[in-house]
Amino acid sequence: MAHKSQAGGIEKNRSLSSILYCKSDLKDGSMQWAKERPNGQVLMVLSVDNNCSATSFDMELCAEKLKSLGVQVAEDQWRRLIQDAVLKPEVRRYLFYNSRAFQIAIAVVFYMSLWTNIYSTVQLCSFGRYWEASVLVTLAAVAVTVVVILVIDCRQRKINVNTDVRLAAVNEIFIKHHLIVGITDALDGPHNILQLWFVHFSPERCLQSLAAHITDLQRTRESGLQHSLDQLCVVMEAVVRPDLGTEEEASREESPLLSSGVNPNKEPVTCNELLHLVPKGPPEVMAQQLLVIFSGCYVRLLVTGRLPRAVAGGHLEHSSVPCLCQFIKTTALNTHQSWFMGR
Structure with missing residues (x-):
């Protein structure tokens, strides 16, 4: 399991706009990145205060570290994707409402209201x-609150579409350079901190193992495989565009005889469509x-240490957690349970 303690050197920017951790070997006063890194090793962490919407990740410093890692990707490309993925106001609000700080506050309010209601009801009895x-x-109030917290924790273990x-899109670019990215939140006093983790991952062995597993499922359990993949979908809002000829004909037939002089802007008609991710x-x-x-x-x-125990044959060296292909096999391709959390 990769934690902050796995990093040999720690470099911090205390301005709350960016905090970086990186593995380093100091030679002659310079930072040298290890040539061979095991899968699952944390290479870098970007942090930003989610309470202040004006702040963002230190992209310039991130670009410098990526160059030192040998990742030659156009900065404008991945920088825009990261901003669209996690720095939009609506996404940051969603992250705040699903953060640990907000969950603790909800748990406290839920316990107090539940205790008050149960106590008031009991007072009516002799x-x-x-x-x-x-x-x-x-x-009773403590037991119910603990159950609610455990249910929320189980939901946090599932993949979240939001x-x-x-x-x-970011990982599609970085995985070619043996990097994958994930986001978490942490508490720093009264501040809710968003953390963007860069983890080393070589996809070759996992890709071969997962492709062989899918081939085997297509031969033995094709219906079960399709059922699992059908669960991996998102709801997209699409604009309905009727046929232009029909629209013009309908507009001529339904147009009023007397013009009102006011032409309000009509909102486009939309519908929900299912987009299969795989x-x-x-x-x-x-x-x-x-x-x-x-x-x-x-x-x-x-x-965050929430991965299940690993089984034999994984691609994480000297680790008790599963590799990425094992995680996908036991979650996404398992027809007995669903690990996908939608909106």
């Missing part, structure tokens, strides 16, 4: 006047798409 009733009310999937294709293409889609979720669970 035994509500005894002090034992207050103890029972407290225990955060993890939005990083798929379309049918060769096993290698489907495996590549699965690796890209689940990279963000995998990094988030990896750095």
